[in-house]
Amino acid sequence: xxxxxxxxxxxxxxxxxxxxxxxxxxxxxxxxxxxxxxxxxxxxxxxxxxxxxxxxxxxxxxxxxxxxxxxxxxxxxxxxxxxxxxxxxxxxxxxxxxxxxxxxxxxxxxxxxxxxxxxxxxxxxxxxxxxxxxxxxxxxxxxxxxxxxxxxxxxxxxxxxxxxxxxxxxxxxxxxxxxxxxxxxxxxxxxxxxxxxxxxxxxxxxxxxxxxxxxxxxxxxxxxxxxxxxxxxxxxxxxxxxxxxxxxxxxxxxxxxxxxxxxxxxxxxxxxxxxxxxxxxxxxxxxxxxxxxxxxxxxxxxxxxxxxxxxxxxxxxxxxxxxxxxxxxxxxxxxxxxxxxx
Amino acid sequence: xxxxxxxxxxxxxxxxxxxxxxxxxxxxxxxxxxxxxxxxxxxxxxxxxxxxxxxxxxxxxxxxxxxxxxxxxxxxxxxxxxxxxxxxxxxxxxxxxxxxxxxxxxxxxxxxxxxxxxxxxxxxxxxxxxxxxxxxxxxxxxxxxxxxxxxxxxxxxxxxxxxxxxxxxxxxxxxxxxxxxxxxxxxxxxxxxxxxxxxxxxxxxxxxxxxxxxxxxxxxxxxxxxxxxxxxxxxxxxxxxxxxxxxxxxxxxxxxxxxxxxxxxxxxxxxxxxxxxxxxxxxxxxxxxxxxxxxxxxxxxxxxxxxxxxxxxxxxxxxxxxxxxxxxxxxxxxxxxxxxxx
DNA sequence: CTGAAAGCGCTTACAG
DNA sequence: CTGAAAGCGCTTACAG
Numbered sequence: 010x011x012x013x014x015x016x017x018x019x020x021x022x023x024x025x026x027x028x029x030x031x032x033x034x035x036x037x038x039x040x041x042x043x044x045x046x047x048x049x050x051x052x053x054x055x056x057x058x059x060x061x062x063x064x065x066x067x068x069x070x071x072x073x074x075x076x077x078x079x080x081x082x083x084x085x086x087x088x089x090x091x092x093x094x095x096x097x098x099x100x101x102x103x104x105x106x107x108x109x110x111x112x113x114x115x116x117x118x119x120x121x122x123x124x125x126x127x128x129x130x131x132x133x134x135x136x137x138x139x140x141x142x143x144x145x146x147x148x149x150x151x152x153x154x155x156x157x158x159x160x161x162x163x164x165x166x167x168x169x170x171x172x173x174x175x176x177x178x179x180x181x182x183x184x185x186x187x188x189x190x191x192x193x194x195x196x197x198x199x200x201x202x203x204x205x206x207x208x209x210x211x212x213x214x215x216x217x218x219x220x221x222x223x224x225x226x227x228x229x230x231x232x233x234x235x236x237x238x239x240x241x242x243x244x245x246x247x248x249x250x251x252x253x254x255x256x257x258x259x260x261x262x263x264x265x266x267x268x269x270x271x272x273x274x275x276x277x278x279x280x281x282x283x284x285x286x287x288x289x290x291x292x293x294x295x296x297x298x299x300x301x302x303x304x305x306x307x308x309x310x311x312x313x314x315x316x317x318x319x320x321x322x323x324x325x326x327x328x329x330x331x332x333x334x335x336x337x338x339x340x341x342x343x344x345x346x347x348x349x350x351x
Numbered sequence: 352x353x354x355x356x357x358x359x360x361x362x363x364x365x366x367x368x369x370x371x372x373x374x375x376x377x378x379x380x381x382x383x384x385x386x387x388x389x390x391x392x393x394x395x396x397x398x399x400x401x402x403x404x405x406x407x408x409x410x411x412x413x414x415x416x417x418x419x420x421x422x423x424x425x426x427x428x429x430x431x432x433x434x435x436x437x438x439x440x441x442x443x444x445x446x447x448x449x450x451x452x453x454x455x456x457x458x459x460x461x462x463x464x465x466x467x468x469x470x471x472x473x474x475x476x477x478x479x480x481x482x483x484x485x486x487x488x489x490x491x492x493x494x495x496x497x498x499x500x501x502x503x504x505x506x507x508x509x510x511x512x513x514x515x516x517x518x519x520x521x522x523x524x525x526x527x528x529x530x531x532x533x534x535x536x537x538x539x540x541x542x543x544x545x546x547x548x549x550x551x552x553x554x555x556x557x558x559x560x561x562x563x564x565x566x567x568x569x570x571x572x573x574x575x576x577x578x579x580x581x582x583x584x585x586x587x588x589x590x591x592x593x594x595x596x597x598x599x600x601x602x603x604x605x606x607x608x609x610x611x612x613x614x615x616x617x618x619x620x621x622x623x624x625x626x627x628x629x630x631x632x633x634x635x636x637x638x639x640x641x642x643x644x645x646x647x648x649x650x651x652x653x654x655x656x657x658x659x660x661x662x663x664x665x666x667x668x669x670x671x672x673x674x675x676x677x678x679x680x681x682x683x684x685x686x687x688x689x690x691x692x693x
Numbered sequence: 694c695t696g697a698a699a700g701c702g703c704t705t706a707c708a709g
Numbered sequence: 710c711t712g713a714a715a716g717c718g719c720t721t722a723c724a725g
Contacts (some may be wrong), residue, residue: 017715019421019704019705019706019715019716020716020717020718021421021479021717021718022477022502022723023718025717025718026718026719027718027719035695035696036695036696036697037696037718037719037720038695038696038697038720038721039694039695039696041719041720042694042695042720045720049694049695050694050695051694051695054694054695064501068473068476068477068500069477069718069719070418070477070479071477071478071479071719071722072413072414072415072417072418072423072478072479072715072717072718072719073414073701073717073718073719074718074719075414075701075719076414076415076418076700076701076702076703076717076718076719076720076722077410077700077701077718077719077721078701078720078721079361079720081414081702082715091433091439091442091443092436092439092440092443093432097433097434097439098434100433101433101434101460102458105462111474113457113474113478115455115457116458118442118443118446131410132453132455134410135410135411135412135413136413136455137363137365137412137413137414138415147718158408158410160364171631179638183719196590242640243640243641243644244640244643244644247644268444269640272641272644273644276644276645280646281645286712287489297588298584298585298611299584299585299614300703302585302586302589302614302615302619303618303645304618304620304621304622344429360703361700361701361720361721361722362700362702363701363702365702366703367701368702368703369702369703377711377712378711378712378713379703379704379712379713380704380705380711380712380713381711381712383703383704384704384710384711385703388701390712391710391711392710393710393711396710396711411702411703412701412702412703413703414701414702414703415701415702415703415704415717416702416703416704417703417705417717418701418702418703418704418716418717418718419702419704419705419716419717420702420703420704420705420717421704422716457702507722537718
């Protein structure tokens with residue numbers, strides 16, 4: 010008769026590997042191998058273990074595995090927003106890239122707040138992630154310090170870092186801002202406004218690109234910029250259109266730092282009975298789903314969100330495995346979508 | 352001289368509670384209590400422990416804590432989509448409700464797929480969540496079986512379950528569908544079409560509400576329904592508008608099962624030079640941000656997504672604590688937003 | 694290919 | 710209030 014292990018009332022009540030092993034008549038070690046390195050176990054024993062697993066309904070305990078192996082099989086992802094389709098598509102790319110790799114993905118929404126980011130990272134660090142995917146190039150100093158204390162690999166998403174900096178996957182936000190502005194100039198617009206919200210890293214880089222292009226063309230003027238720190242929404246786009254028209258007389262085009270703002274600006278311009286693009290051209294950034302369908306269709310920059318997530322996760326995985334990736338920085342580019350609104 | 356514990360090369364390299372305790376000159380147990388039940392430790396010892404924690408940069412190991420306490424402090428959340436703002440707002444409510452409770456939130460996107468849901472739950476079960484938040488009332492049989500094997504509390508979100516069923520937080524999708532349809536009827540529309548995509552539980556319940564209202568008014572007709580299993584998008588809304596107009600002659604209003612579809616239908620109707628609502632009324636469901644701003648503004652049903660997440664998480668937490676909540680089913684209602692489009 | 698022992702870093706359950 | 714011992718459920722590192 011099998012003597013049951015002493016249970017002082019601490020057991021979780023779940024089926025354990027040891028129970029599976031006993032049921033199969035093998036050592037715990039053999040049961041462990043049958044599940045994680047089946048090649049090292051003979052066919053007959055492996056079959057018996059698998060049969061016991063099924064019969065007992067065994068579910069591995071990740072906490073125990075993590076503790077024993079010091080591999081958490083956790084990847085943490087930090088995005089600044091989930092309300093923005095850009096980042097949910099990044100997440101879809103990440104999930105697809107990691108599909109089947111048995112990683113637990115921890116999704117953290119920083120809500121564009123450094124404090125929130127710090128809190129999330131502090132919590133995530135307790136799970137000792139095998140790696141982390143970060144949005145943006147330069148975390149605030151406190152976050153950098155937190156991350157410096159851990160040896161796990163990191164990959165930055167959305168923009169491109171310098172060659173000697175942290176691995177990154179994205180595209181040049183600066184170049185994209187510049188490209189759109191040059192396009193507007195080439196179409197004959199002269200009083201081109203820039204409308205920016207949130208004022209996160211990427212928006213600021215796009216604004217830099219805009220300024221550079223305007224200066225090159227000797228069209229720059231301070232009153233052409235409307236920048237506010239509030240979150241981007243359609244409602245804000247409508248409000249900022251009013252402000253721009255008030256502040257920048259003769260404004261004939263507006264480059265909005267994202268499509269939400271641009272959509273709101275278009276709707277509001279229509280309410281003011283302005284013809285787009287005849288009286289006012291409006292363009293956005295990101296190419297959200299509605300932009301190709303609204304009336305008029307929105308001129309914008311299409312960005313490779315899904316691929317950024319996919320490639321960033323792929324790069325991170327190879328870093329976790331200790332491989333030396335072919336490239337530590339991946340430029341996925343962007344595409345100008347010339348449509349009706351500008 | 353302190354004899355270092357034998358290290359056969361298995362240590363993770365991180366600072367452990369034992370190291371903190373030794374540094375502070377107390378037992379590991381005391382250091383543990385100082386962090387988790389500070390009231391049980393005298394002020395002087397507590398201070399020494401906290402000082403050591405800071406000096407050594409100690410980060411608790413969640414896996415070890417979970418294993419020892421058989422409390423994972425994990426809550427898993429399953430939503431069918433992240434592309435849909437409805438669910439990202441639900442998530443925001445959940446995060447806010449659980450703020451400061453030290454739960455790790457696992458966000459799983461099932462992509463409206465039962466296979467994906469099954470895979471996610473199988474993985475999540477390995478982390479032995481303390482509780483789970485599910486979208487929808489009736490998981491598929493295989494998922495039900497998976498969940499039945501675990502004693503953790505569950506709460507369903509979005510719709511209302513029967514009194515004797517699983518706890519739920521949401522509103523009656525059926526009543527909402529019925530309310531919108533009756534509204535259209537009261538406005539004088541007679542050939543009212545229903546446009547449904549995805550065909551998930553909630554869409555079907557809304558369609559039931561529509562049918563009920565149409566039958567009551569003796570207006571029901573098979574050709575007034577356009578139902579497709581594809582995911583809802585603006586592009587699909589545009590395509591389905593064409594199909595509806597072809598299939599249902601004299602159609603004077605369309606109730607779209609969500610705002611994405613409705614927005615696409617509006618844009619496409621405008622391209623066909625149909626005046627809204629004069630020649631065709633269109634309404635949606637959910638009240639997404641763009642709906643109040645587009646031209647014309649969209650008549651729709653506003654749904655309490657954020658509060659659903661918040662209340663569901665609050666209910667789940669009390670269930671996890673073993674409390675008996677005041678109500679196991681919480682009806683948060685919905686609001687008809689009568690705007691320009693219908 | 695198989696297994697007994699030890700250990701991962703915490704907390705439970707006692708004892709004082 | 711404080712602590713020594715044992716245990717959570719796995720895997721590592723050996724030994725055979």
